[in-house]
Amino acid sequence: MAPPDFAHNVDHNAAQAAPGWPPVVVAGAYQTGIVLMRNLARRGLSVSCVDCYPEQPGFKTVYGKAHLCPYPNERPAEWVRFMVDLAKDIGGRPVLIPSADHFVTAIACHAAQLQEHFVFPQSGVAVQALLATKERQYDIAAANGFPVPRTQFIRSWEELRRFGEEARFPCLLKPVHCLEWERFPAGHPLLYRKTALALSLAELEANYRLAEAVTSELVVQEVIEGPDDAKLVYLSCYSQNGVRLGACLVRELRTDPIYFGSASVVEPIEDPATDALCDGFLRRIGYVGLCEIELKRDSRDQCVKLIEANPRYSVTSDAAPYAGVDLGWLHYLDLIGQPVELVQTRKFNFRHIVLRRDFACFRSYRKAGLLSWREWFVSYRPPVAFFDFDVRDWRVTWDTMIALFKILAGPLYRRVFPKRR
Numbered sequence: 028m029a030p031p032d033f034a035h036n037v038d039h040n041a042a043q044a045a046p047g048w049p050p051v052v053v054a055g056a057y058q059t060g061i062v063l064m065r066n067l068a069r070r071g072l073s074v075s076c077v078d079c080y081p082e083q084p085g086f087k088t089v090y091g092k093a094h095l096c097p098y099p100n101e102r103p104a105e106w107v108r109f110m111v112d113l114a115k116d117i118g119g120r121p122v123l124i125p126s127a128d129h130f131v132t133a134i135a136c137h138a139a140q141l142q143e144h145f146v147f148p149q150s151g152v153a154v155q156a157l158l159a160t161k162e163r164q165y166d167i168a169a170a171n172g173f174p175v176p177r178t179q180f181i182r183s184w185e186e187l188r189r190f191g192e193e194a195r196f197p198c199l200l201k202p203v204h205c206l207e208w209e210r211f212p213a214g215h216p217l218l219y220r221k222t223a224l225a226l227s228l229a230e231l232e233a234n235y236r237l238a239e240a241v242t243s244e245l246v247v248q249e250v251i252e253g254p255d256d257a258k259l260v261y262l263s264c265y266s267q268n269g270v271r272l273g274a275c276l277v278r279e280l281r282t283d284p285i286y287f288g289s290a291s292v293v294e295p296i297e298d299p300a301t302d303a304l305c306d307g308f309l310r311r312i313g314y315v316g317l318c319e320i321e322l323k324r325d326s327r328d329q330c331v332k333l334i335e336a337n338p339r340y341s342v343t344s345d346a347a348p349y350a351g352v353d354l355g356w357l358h359y360l361d362l363i364g365q366p367v368e369l370v371q372t373r374k375f376n377f378r379h380i381v382l383r384r385d386f387a388c389f390r391s392y393r394k395a396g397l398l399s400w401r402e403w404f405v406s407y408r409p410p411v412a413f414f415d416f417d418v419r420d421w422r423v424t425w426d427t428m429i430a431l432f433k434i435l436a437g438p439l440y441r442r443v444f445p446k447r448r
Contacts, residue, residue, distance in 0.1 A: 038370050041360060044071035049146060049363055052077060052113065052121045053340075054130035056085025056093050058415050061423060062345045063126055063355045064090040070356055077113065078127075087422040099133035107137050114144035122362050123147045124317070124355065126340045128204060131159040146362050148267050151315025155338035158318075161246040162203045164336050173308045174332045176325075178248040187235050190247050191228040198225050199287060200234045201246040210241050222287050224250075251334065253326035255282050258334070260293060261305040261320040262347045264354045266367065269313055272357045273370040275347040276302055280406065281398070283384035285391040290321075290343055291384035292406060295350045295375045301331050317358050319344055342414060346379035349412040377410040382427060386434045 051067050053060040056078030064074040064085070074091040079098040086093040094113060099106040114121055123145035125131045134147060135156035142149055158164045165178040179190045180203070191198070200223040202208045211218040217237055225231035231247070238245055258279035264272045278296045282288040305320050319341040321334040340355060347354050351373030360367045392398035415427045 038368060040357070040367055040370070041365055042070070047119075048072065049119050050074065050117055050121045051359065052117070052123050052145070053085075053091075053126055054078075054123060054134065055126035056080070056083035056088075057127060058084055058423070059340060059342050059345070060085050060126040061088045061090065061420065062414065063124065063340050064088065065417065065420070066348055066353060066355050067359065070359075072359070075117070077110070077130075084423045084426060087426070089420050089422070098129075099137075100129055103133070103137065106133060107140050110137075110141060111144050121145055122359055124340060124358065128159045128337070128339065131155050131339050132204075135159075148315040148362065150267060151265075151313075154312055154314055155316060158336045158338040160203050161201055161335065162244070165246070165248075165333065167312060168308065168333050168336070171308055171311045173304065174330050176249045176251050176332050178246060180244070180246055182244050184232075184235070187232065187247060188228070191231050194228075194231075194247075195249050196226055196228070196231075197250045198231055199223065199248045199250060200225065200231065200238060201248065202238070203242070203244055203246060207241050208238070215240075221289065224287055250287070251323040251325050251332050253323055255286060256280055257324040257326065258282070258290070259296070259298065259301055259322045259324070259331065260290065260343045261301065261322065262318075262341075262344050262352070262354060263305070263309065263320075264317050264357045264361075265309060265314050266361045267315055269310060269315065271306060271310075271369060272361060272367050273347070273352040273354050274302065274306065275350045275352045275354075275372045277343065277346050277350075277379070280378070281385060281388055281392060283381075283388035285388055285395060285397075288388065289381075289384065291381045291388055292378055293343060293346050294378045295346070295372050297372075297375075304331060314338075317344065317354055342381060343379070345414050346412065349377055349379060350374050377412055378406060379412045379414065380407070381414040382416055383430055383434075386431050 050073035053063050053076040056076045060076045061084060064076060068074050068090045076085045076091060077094045077096045078085060079096050081095050096109045097105040125134060135152040138149055138152050157167060162180050165175050169175050181187050208217050208220055217223055223234040225234050256278060260277050263274040266272050276296055276298055277293040279290040280292040283291045309318060317340050319337040322331050323334055324331050344354055352370050357367055417424055
């Protein structure tokens with residue numbers, strides 16, 4: 028499916044950029060940053076992105092130039108100098124929008140040095156930074172009336188055991204910051220994973236032993252019971268005055284990995300109670316900017332509980348423009364001082380698919396008896412929208428197609444050419 032056609036919006040917000048409007052720098056060159064760049068470029072804006080990993084797909088996109096920057100967590104002073112020089116080279120005090128957690132943190136830490144050179148929600152970066160790490164977000168949620176599963180930030184084996192001895196299993200072990208588990212060596216069981224599932228205290232301790240090679244500070248959490256389609260995602264944008272500018276709620280149909288992963292297929296839904304819960308929480312903490320909240324309805328008490336919050340443009344945020352809520356554009360208009368009126372979901376009859384995730388989790392759903400070949404094909408019937416398939420962005424899409432082929436051909440290859448013991 029082609030990117031959404033923004034020219035036929037029924038709201039009264041500006042549909043296209045006017046001459047002289049500031050350019051945009053997206054902080055993050057993963058596919059998430061690409062779709063945000065694409066949507067803003069289609070509005071007539073000049074866009075580019077930055078990232079510290081040259082292998083990210085944003086360095087191949089047709090929608091704007093990618094700039095290789097220092098890693099802000101390890102070389103903060105160099106990163107700030109790079110960003111200041113970049114703003115001077117681009118000119119016009121660009122709008123800065125993060126699409127990765129480490130850039131959310133970096134912008135908040137160095138807001139004073141960046142504010143003269145970039146436009147971003149200065150009044151909101153502190154709250155965004157608090158939500159960017161799991162060390163604080165669950166405490167903030169609980170303190171502001173948002174139901175959360177039993178969760179604890181741990182720093183040692185003793186704290187882990189105390190939690191595990193009283194916990195109801197299964198439990199999840201999570202990094203405080205998702206990038207921490209990207210530092211494992213190739214082949215490590217936790218490399219690039221968001222969570223590690225434990226069915227017992229012994230398994231929880233084994234996972235902790237694997238994780239502490241990077242850091243002993245982790246988050247442990249009881250599982251919210253229920254099927255994958257009990258998961259919801261609230262996508263939103265709040266103005267610099269704390270007013271909600273746009274919101275969209277979607278239901279997850281499949282996740283990668285199965286049960287405890289990130290959404291691979293979602294569809295818009297209406298759920299006023301969950302919408303009010305998320306909106307009330309973000310208003311109470313004075314949130315500004317883009318935010319994704321992932322939730323799940325617990326099958327034991329039917330209470331919707333927090334899985335995690337992502338204070339930035341996210342993978343699932345790409346579903347919102349197809350529902351008529353272009354969150355990135357609303358955020359941009361607010362930051363440059365343009366009037367913005369509230370936009371709500373207008374299109375419900377479609378599914379948003381992350382192809383790499385969905386192909387990767389297909390066999391797990393088949394093995395669990397939760398998905399047939401026919402049901403899988405039916406879920407791809409139009410209208411559908413794809414996160415990682417865009418004919419115009421052919422180099423990035425070609426990489427996606429290669430990845431999908433490897434996922435499909437991998438089991439056959441291993442049967443024909445089994446590894447020798």
